[in-house]
Amino acid sequence: MGLEDSEALTFLRDAISPLGQSDAMISKFYTCWFAIDGSVRDMFPPDMAEQRAMFARALDWALGEFIAQRAEEPIAFLAQLGRDHRKYGVTHSHYESLAQALYATLTANLDDQWTDAVDEAAHQLINLVTGVMSGAADAEDGPGWWEGTVVEHQRVSRDLAVIRLYLDQPLPYHPGQYVNVEVPQVPRRWRYMSPAIPTQADGAIEFHVRAVYGGMVSNAIVSETRPGDRWRMSGAHGGLEVDRDGEDVLMVAGSTGLAPLRSIIMDMTRFGVNPRVHLFYGARYPCELYDLRTLWDLASTNPWLSVTPVSEYSSDPPWAADYPDVQPPRGLHVRQKGLLPEIITRYGSWGDRQILVSGGPPMVRAVRAALISKGAPVQRIQHDPLEL
Structure with a gap:
């Protein structure tokens, strides 16, 4: 049955699940891979802990999707992974040695419970992973990096x-x-x-x-x-975007989470007509609203854009004197003091807006939860993946 055998796939998933004791097995896999193909080691950092965890999470998620007979998303994910891995200089021989090492590690560590059904599922899973990744890489015409x-x-x-x-x-x-x-x-x-x-x-x-x-x-x-x-x-x-033919827009940026929203706003200035955009831009101290002058310039010449600066503290620390003054001229923006989720939801649910949130994972989760609790539809809230 292979990839249709949910019992065999569940057995494999339990063996590599990051919720279990999978780190030892994943570590053995990388040791085996590096022994089979020494050229692979130079593609990875000296400390492999983060890499092992990412690999285990990816396999765990993909297996969960296959167990549920949902193949579309994991195949798309693997294809993107294959295209992205071109930046490391990955070749067909690397995929072949990966397949060999992963199969050898699984059979060696699960020998007592290795059945014909598990063997077939493992072969099909490994062939699918390496085949989709290498095929997508081959089909890409652009540079690898x-x-x-x-x-x-x-x-x-x-x-x-x-x-x-x-x-x-x-x-x-x-x-x-x-x-x-x-x-x-x-x-x-x-x-x-x-x-x-x-x-x-x-x-x-x-x-x-x-x-x-x-x-x-x-x-x-x-x-x-x-x-x-x-x-x-x-x-x-990534897919953060504004539908220029859609509803008005709420943007929420925490610190350097401003970057992608700033890029979108700058692109929108090319057009004469846009939906209204209200940006809440937050930081710990007023001096850390580092790009407020740029936003002031953009808002002063684009009437569809308004900006609310937000800082957790009302005054700057002593070290702020060592860095450029970020405050724009008076009259366009009134800075508010508080936490972004609290400030934003004072104005309502924003449920009639396109909503884009960008910043650190804790901030994104807090803003998202606050908006949902006020009635904003989940499907209207866009943000990048919180674990990358």
């Missing part, structure tokens, strides 16, 4: 930086999408970032980055990036 040179690194606050680059060739993406980025300070540790401007014919691109406590990549970007650094990035993902 894009490279660019940092031309400006601006420290706009204690833990915030704006980085501008010129790519060797333009990277096609829709405003609101995100790309996977590798920086020279931390090789082989890719992180998702959203361009803060629409795609440019000259290859210009801009990212806004906040240093996360304990985050190796974000701290390196904020503290160590210099003009001349060479960055590499993948093709675009």
Whole structure:
């Protein structure tokens, strides 16, 4: 029965489930893979804990979908994964050695319970995963990755930086999408970032980055990036968008979550008529509303855009004096004090709007829950995946 045998698939899912004791098995899989094909090891960071967890979660989810006989989403996911993995330089031989290592690891560790039905399901699952990924990669005509040179690194606050680059060739993406980025300070540790401007014919691109406590990549970007650094990035993902023929829009941005919404707003300025957009832009301190001047300029010349700045604290800390003054001229925006979910829901449910929320996962979850509790339909709320 293979992929139609829910019992065999459930057995395989239980063996690799991140909720169980799967880390040891996933670790053995990578050890086996690296032993079979030594060239693979250089594609991964020295610390494999995060990679093992991501692999286990992906397999667990895909198996759950196959058990429920829902193949469309996991196949689309695997195809996108195959296209995206071209940035690592993955070849057919790597997929072949992956299949060999995964099958060998499963049979060695589940030997006592390995039946003919499980064997057939495992073979079909592994062949499907590697076949879809390699086939999608082969069908893609564009480059596997894009490279660019940092031309400006601006420290706009204690833990915030704006980085501008010129790519060797333009990277096609829709405003609101995100790309996977590798920086020279931390090789082989890719992180998702959203361009803060629409795609440019000259290859210009801009990212806004906040240093996360304990985050190796974000701290390196904020503290160590210099003009001349060479960055590499993948093709675009994500689907944040505004239907210009649809209802008015509510946007909610927390800190550098502003970047994709800013890109969408900038793209909308190309048109004479747009739905009304109200943006709530939040940070801890007033000085961390780092792009308020740009938003002031955009709103002053585009009457369909209004902006409400929100800060958790009413005054700035002493260290704010070391960084540029971000406050725009008086008269256009009145800053409010409080938490974004509380401020936004004071105005109602916003249930008649297109709703786009962008920021850290805790902030997105809190805003989403607050809006839903006020009556906003779930299907109207857009945000990027909370685990990437």
